[in-house]
Amino acid sequence: MSFQNLLIEHKERIQYIIINRESKLNALNKATLAELHTALSDAFSNPKVGGIIITGAGQKAFVAGADISEFKETGSEGGGEIARQGQTLVFDVIENGNKPVVAAINGFALGGGLELAMACHIRVASENAKMGLPEVTLGLIPGYGGTQRLTALVGKGKALEMIMTADMITAADALQNGLVNHIVSPEQLREKAEEILNKILMRAPLAIAAAITAVNAAAKDGVNGFETEKEQFAKCFTTKDLQEGIAAFLEKRKPDFKGE
Numbered sequence: 389m390s391f392q393n394l395l396i397e398h399k400e401r402i403q404y405i406i407i408n409r410e411s412k413l414n415a416l417n418k419a420t421l422a423e424l425h426t427a428l429s430d431a432f433s434n435p436k437v438g439g440i441i442i443t444g445a446g447q448k449a450f451v452a453g454a455d456i457s458e459f460k461e462t463g464s465e466g467g468g469e470i471a472r473q474g475q476t477l478v479f480d481v482i483e484n485g486n487k488p489v490v491a492a493i494n495g496f497a498l499g500g501g502l503e504l505a506m507a508c509h510i511r512v513a514s515e516n517a518k519m520g521l522p523e524v525t526l527g528l529i530p531g532y533g534g535t536q537r538l539t540a541l542v543g544k545g546k547a548l549e550m551i552m553t554a555d556m557i558t559a560a561d562a563l564q565n566g567l568v569n570h571i572v573s574p575e576q577l578r579e580k581a582e583e584i585l586n587k588i589l590m591r592a593p594l595a596i597a598a599a600i601t602a603v604n605a606a607a608k609d610g611v612n613g614f615e616t617e618k619e620q621f622a623k624c625f626t627t628k629d630l631q632e633g634i635a636a637f638l639e640k641r642k643p644d645f646k647g648e
């Protein structure tokens with residue numbers, strides 16, 4: 389499938405989704421969000437794809453936010469719809485996906501761009517990346533889950549400081565505050581994201597999906613994460629992969645997981 393605003397690349401079991409609007413610093417307009425929904429749905433349902441890396445085209449930006457020019461036409465009724473649609477069709481789809489998604493942050497990750505990275509399961513940043521939620525400079529607040537996911541990652545104090553000052557932080561600061569998992573040079577960014585994903589792809593795929601569901605439950609209001617963990621743990625016992633994992637351990641060989 390080909391897209392206007394995305395590039396799709398495959399490297400063995402990894403699917404790259406590259407936001408490709410370099411002249412607009414990869415800002416997320418409606419068309420890009422719609423394409424992202426399609427690309428993500430395809431990747432999550434394609435048995436040949438084990439995991440996804442999301443990054444931005446070019447050297448300058450991962451994604452510099454939602455496309456501000458489209459907000460001009462949005463009336464008082466439209467704001468809620470933008471947030472609802474975006475969260476339901478893209479950001480929540482990533483977070484709740486059954487395959488691991490890594491953000492490779494190759495430059496500015498601002499507003500919706502940082503929200504996109506935060507919806508991913510793991511974040512690797514290049515050392516020149518800059519991150520922030522500058523929506524209040526426009527008279528807005530983050531609407532794609534940023535207030536919730538940033539708070540979960542860095543804590544309430546740092547989240548409120550970043551959101552209320554609108555300051556950008558460096559990759560080093562982001563690492564120190566738990567916003568990103570790793571920092572590497574721009575040249576090593578994709579390699580590092582692939583290395584992490586390839587390690588995850590050696591593990592039992594259904595156990596990975598169960599881990600995502602259980603860990604996500606930790607940040608959900610009204611959900612008892614301990615109950616979710618018990619359910620997901622029990623579910624693992626119904627898989628052939630668990631039998632294979634146990635057999636491989638006892639036979640002192642590498643497991644051959646089939647995702648069954």
Ligand code: COA
Pocket residue numbers: 411412413415452453454455456457496498499500522523
């Ligand atoms: N929405 C729409 N267009 C955007 C954009 C966004 N979020 N971010 C950048 N662009 C566009 C610029 O309008 C410019 O387009 P033009 O060449 O047609 O004028 C192009 O991308 C390059 O950006 P520019 O501002 O010239 O680059 P810069 O190096 O001077 O500044 C940033 C880089 C990231 C600091 C600056 O682009 C910026 O502040 N962007 C908005 C960030 C933001 O507020 N995001 C949250 C949105 S809710």
